[in-house]
Amino acid sequence: MELQDNKSRAVANWLILGVAMTIVQIALGGITRLTGSGLSITEWEVVTGTLPPMNQAAWQLLFEKYKTTPQFQLLNFDFTIDNFKFIFFWEWFHRLWARIIGFVFAFGFIYFIVKKYFKPEMIRPLVILFLLGALQGGIGWIMVASGLEGDAVYVKPTRLALHFIFAMGLLSYTYWFALSLKVKPVEKAHLSIEAQASFKGFRVWAWVVLGLLFFQLIYGALMAGHKAANVASTWPTINGEWVPTHLMGKENFFLNAIDNTTWIHFVHRGLAYILLAVVVYWVAQMRKIQGNLFWSNVKTLPLYIVLLQVILGIFSVLTSKHIIPGTWGSFEWMAQLHQLVGMLLLLSVVNIIYATKSVRDTAQ
Numbered sequence: 001m002e003l004q005d006n007k008s009r010a011v012a013n014w015l016i017l018g019v020a021m022t023i024v025q026i027a028l029g030g031i032t033r034l035t036g037s038g039l040s041i042t043e044w045e046v047v048t049g050t051l052p053p054m055n056q057a058a059w060q061l062l063f064e065k066y067k068t069t070p071q072f073q074l075l076n077f078d079f080t081i082d083n084f085k086f087i088f089f090w091e092w093f094h095r096l097w098a099r100i101i102g103f104v105f106a107f108g109f110i111y112f113i114v115k116k117y118f119k120p121e122m123i124r125p126l127v128i129l130f131l132l133g134a135l136q137g138g139i140g141w142i143m144v145a146s147g148l149e150g151d152a153v154y155v156k157p158t159r160l161a162l163h164f165i166f167a168m169g170l171l172s173y174t175y176w177f178a179l180s181l182k183v184k185p186v187e188k189a190h191l192s193i194e195a196q197a198s199f200k201g202f203r204v205w206a207w208v209v210l211g212l213l214f215f216q217l218i219y220g221a222l223m224a225g226h227k228a229a230n231v232a233s234t235w236p237t238i239n240g241e242w243v244p245t246h247l248m249g250k251e252n253f254f255l256n257a258i259d260n261t262t263w264i265h266f267v268h269r270g271l272a273y274i275l276l277a278v279v280v281y282w283v284a285q286m287r288k289i290q291g292n293l294f295w296s297n298v299k300t301l302p303l304y305i306v307l308l309q310v311i312l313g314i315f316s317v318l319t320s321k322h323i324i325p326g327t328w329g330s331f332e333w334m335a336q337l338h339q340l341v342g343m344l345l346l347l348s349v350v351n352i353i354y355a356t357k358s359v360r361d362t363a364q
Contacts, residue, residue, distance in 0.1 A: 008182070009182065010112070011118070011181055012178045012179075014104075014108045014112070016182070023171065025098060026171070028094045029163075030339045030340075031094075032090045034336065035087060037086075037087035038091055038144060038155055039147045040091045041062075042068070060081065062088065063081050063084045069148055071147065074153050101133075105129075125177045129174060136167060139159075140163055143162070143163045146159045154225070157222050157224075157226050157259075160222075160224065163221075164217065164220075165217055165218055172346060172347070198288075199355075205278070206353045209282065212271060212275050212278065213349060216268065217342060220339070222258060222264045222268075223265065224335070226261045228268075229265075229323075229335070230320035230321055231262060232265055235317050235318055238262075243266070247262060247266060272310055276307070279302050283300055283303035286352070291355070298355060299355075305341060309345055316335050316338050
């Protein structure tokens with residue numbers, strides 16, 4: 001049976017639009033973090049916060065609220081209102097884009113309901129998608145709130161990591177849902193016995209890569225939250241050492257794993273090398289097996305993307321020595337591209353898991 005009909009194609013295209021908008025949203029989150037803008041808006045106004053301040057008095061009121069935050073009092077105490085307007089813009093735009101995504105989702109949902117485009121099997125994934133989106137918004141505010149109390153000048157790195165990894169989950173789930181409506185499965189009859197066995201192995205390796213990538217993305221977010229890139233702005237060694245001397249800076253292993261910047265930097269680099277080696281082997285095996293057009297298009301993507309990701313990671317580290325607070329420079333460009341390519345790497349792995357799942361399902 002042909003998987004892709006006109007109604008399913010329309011819903012899939014709507015979901016792909018959501019994937020693209022989510023990638024933009026995560027990129028905006030990266031800009032917000034790199035410009036130190038995340039704490040410029042001190043309240044979570046879901047409706048009234050849609051419009052920016054419309055006059056000087058409104059700007060001054062928001063600036064006065066920002067002055068009560070630890071970030072202003074301990075870090076940005078010399079800010080003028082023009083400085084405030086710059087950081088306010090990125091946080092406001094980040095939140096505005098989230099509202100636009102919500103509107104696109106709600107409008108499309110209502111439209112497809114009225115047009116009766118949704119099939120019964122689509123309802124559960126749609127509900128999960130809605131709940132994931134709402135949860136992500138709540139986690140975002142919890143993250144921001146962590147930087148508005150005590151002596152915090154930035155959000156807590158662990159909450160930043162939580163916000164980021166849930167965004168990756170939302171992105172992957174939306175993309176998977178779109179693939180299930182848009183891409184025709186690989187049929188068992190079109191594969192040799194050897195290919196069928198190979199696909200099962202590829203699926204196992206895909207989950208291994210996804211597991212490694214899960215921890216790598218978390219540690220990438222911890223790197224960002226702790227601003228740990230310039231802890232060691234050297235490569236290939238870490239400040240002249242392959243294994244840093246102060247790797248276990250804290251007695252408690254859990255606290256060491258999430259708070260010790262040297263450990264975080266070391267693990268993030270190490271996982272990158274492991275991922276690179278695993279993906280090179282994995283893709284080398286997948287290249288040998290033929291499948292449908294989708295398989296041909298996606299089987300080598302993880303290799304190209306992981307190579308680019310490693311290169312961007314190296315340049316992010318090397319350019320971190322040139323960071324100038326309040327200035328967008330070479331490091332910020334490298335870090336932003338590094339995050340973007342990380343998202344693409346995740347989606348490339350989702351492609352393989354989906355393709356091999358299709359073979360497994362049709363073989364039953």
